Amino acid sequence: MPDGAIITLAAIAVIALAASIVVAARARNRSARVRTETAELRARVAEIAAMAGGLAHEIKNPLSTIGLNAQLLDEAVADLPIDEQERGRITRRLGTLTRETERLKGILEDFLEYAGEIRLHRATAPLAPIIDELCDFFLPEAEKRGVRLRPDLPPVPVHASIDAPLLKQAILNLLINASQALETVEPGAPRELIVRLNPGPTPSLSVIDTGPGMTDEQAARAFEPYFTTKSGGTGLGLPTTRRIIEAHGGTLTFNSQPGKGTAFTITLPAAQPAGPNTDDRQAATE
16 A cells, blocks of 8 residues: 555544544533533522422411411401491401411412422331221211222231321322312212222232213323312322322322223332331432
8 A cells, every 4th residue: 555545544543533532522521511500400499499498488477377367356356346247248358368368378388298308217017007097087078078988908918118107198188189079970970989909019009089080181280280170279289199109119100081080009119128217308309
């Protein structure tokens, strides 16, 4: 091969090597920049979440004072020497003020619950007693809504690694949602609400209702914060429930058929070997 050709090939190889080095360096720089920007974004989101939580607390405290004073005013109005018609008008307005104050407090409490940190105190525990206790607790509310509530528990014990109070809260949210949905079914239609515990290597439990089910749009937005189809609802119950279950390392899924009902299924991690309780922490921004 002529010397000129060899030199040309060597030059091309050097240029190609230099180009690959430049490309690799740029890729590393982009990757480092993306990591930095991601870290900054996470820090910013955490800062905003903390500010929002603080703001919610600041709003909640005076709301409690407003609600208390509205109740005291309502009691005072009863003793005023005024016309009964005027007394009734003032009482109705104070009642509206009290209800709206309580509604706003509820929204703030749901927000703080959803946006706040979830701290788990895990322990291996049987699930059947938890479901039995919850059904017994919720039964009066279900009966008031004309709903037939029943647990469906297997004959074998089912254990999972859980934070029992938080898991109860998650299941209770599902029971409340299901019972509210069942209120909308036509008179004479079955209003069944079942809490079924499913044994197996991966424990799971299902909350099943015979309610109206969800449309495709409702199903697509079910876990979207502040999305609700209920009057007075905050739309944070399902997102909060999913956060609790995911903090356990589990999943929350559902299957819904319009006109037939909805089934939410919680899958939990299998029970860990016996030992001391463990604490986990999940930040609101994760």
